[in-house]
Amino acid sequence: MYIYIYIPMLISKINFQIPQKILNMSYAPVPRSKAGYLWGSSNAQVQVEFFHDVQCPFSRKFFNTLYPLISKPAPEDNKFAITISCGVLFGHNQAFETTRGAIHAAKGTTEGFIEALHSISENFDSLKNDACANKTRLDVQKLVAGILAKQTGESEEEFIAQTFDKDDTYAEAKVMFRNMILKGMFGTPSVQINGVPVQKIGSAMSLDEIKACFKEVEDMAGPAKFL
8 A cells, every 4th residue: 555645734734844855855756757668559448567577586587578479570560568677676786787788788779688688688697686795796797798798899898998987878777767666666676557556467477377357458448359
C-alpha cells in the first residue's frame, strides 16, 4: 500500500521552514530523457517495462527466461513491446558501473544492450554482489571491460576510457535508475504493463507463462496476433 503526503498541507501544521527546492521535489516529474531500451514498437497495444538489476540473481533468471524472445527482432505486427531499464538495488554497489558498461557496449541500440546484458548474465558469478563486495570501483571497471570490450571491438583500456571517463554513460544510467525509483519499483525483477505494476509476473515463471500474461492484456485491447 502506498501512502501519499501532500507536503504543502503538512508544513502548515509545523513550525519550521522547508526550502522551496524541497517543496518542488514533491512534484518531481518522471524523466523525459530516454529511460531504457525498447524491443518492439512504441505503438504496440501492450507496453511492458522490465526493471532489471545486473547484480540481482532473480532479475538475472527473469532476463534469461526472456532472452530467447528478445534476442530476435520483434515482428512488425507484434502487439506488445518491452522496454528494458536497469536500476540499482540497495547494497548492490557495483551494479551502476556494470550498467554503464552495458550502455557503452550497446552503442545506442536495443540489440546491443540486450547482448551486453546477456554477456553480463553469462559472467554473473564474477559480477554478482558477493563477488564484488571487496572490489574497488576500478576493479569492477576492469572486470566489465574484460567481458564487454569484445562486443565493441575495443581494447580493454579503450573500453574503460570510453565508458567510465565520460559523462554520457553516467547520465544515461542515472536516468534509468531515477525512472525506476520514481515509478515506485524498489525490487527486481519488476514489471509494469501499460504503466501499471504487475506483481504476478516474476522470475519463477516460464516464457510461455510470461507471454500468456501479455496475451491477457492484448485480448482486452482487441484481436491480436501473438508470437
